[in-house]
Amino acid sequence: MLLLSLLLTSLFHSSLYELLRVGRVKIFDVIQRFYILPWILKGLRVFYKSPTLFHAKFKLQSLPFTQSLPACIVVAVALIFSHKRFSSTMAATPVTVNPPSIEVPAAAGNCSLELTNSAAEVRYCFKVKSTDNAHYRVKPVFGFVEAGGAGQLEVTRLAGPPSNDDRLEILFLPVDADTPDPKAPFSAGTSPAFVLDVPLIAQ
Template sequence: MALNISPPNGYFRASGGNATFFIISQCDCRLAYKVKCSNNDRYRVTPVYGFVEKNSKSDIKIIRLSGSPKKDKFVIQWAKVPDGETDPQAPFKAGTQVGQVILPVKAE
């Protein structure tokens, strides 16, 4: 796998909260990522699109709004991109997604 998430699971209070997660590149290539969520009514993520440099990491911030307890997930899709790429959305618009990793989250 070229990309990983740390921590690998998310826990939030049903009353709301926020957390930081790290998208970690495990390859000698530059990656673009896109974050998708199973429950856009309860969660906000920043940034939705971004880059992870070779053998490095980037952070994403997730906010959970107040609501009933529930299990959800984030899907982080990734694609290899050249060093000169400036638009993290470009590989996803072109349909060149390579893989994905799932971040399960739970609100209690």
């Protein structure tokens, strides 16, 4: 049981290290964007109440295995979930977005996003989705990022209440050089090759 506890702790630490290693991503943005903080806190809260861990740290009498097993299961699920979110999101993608997040006045404002394709031989089409279509407008919604090239998005915020929990989701698919319509590949229901999330903060 102690070995399981150590393995779970190691998994959490490796995920955290992976996050810290990616310098261009702000800790606050990641926590806010992927909602991993509640999972980690809940898991650790239960984990550090585990009798087995207390026994290992403070030499107290351990309770039976069956009483501490549920706590470890909860921690395992929480850490595996957060680790998958870290791995899938922090993995390098051929297209990057700059700036990585948008801050605009809640009263109204606009911002430009630049999409840069580092793949020298792969052309991508993209589709932009928003968690708040009532207060945000994006142009274009569909488009291409040429191989080794760049594209631009214009994001407009309409007047409304402050909000810091919205985001843009930019879906990407590789396409042939002669594909004329960026919308068509998404109409087939194909899963995107990767997705970039851009937090939207209106104050």
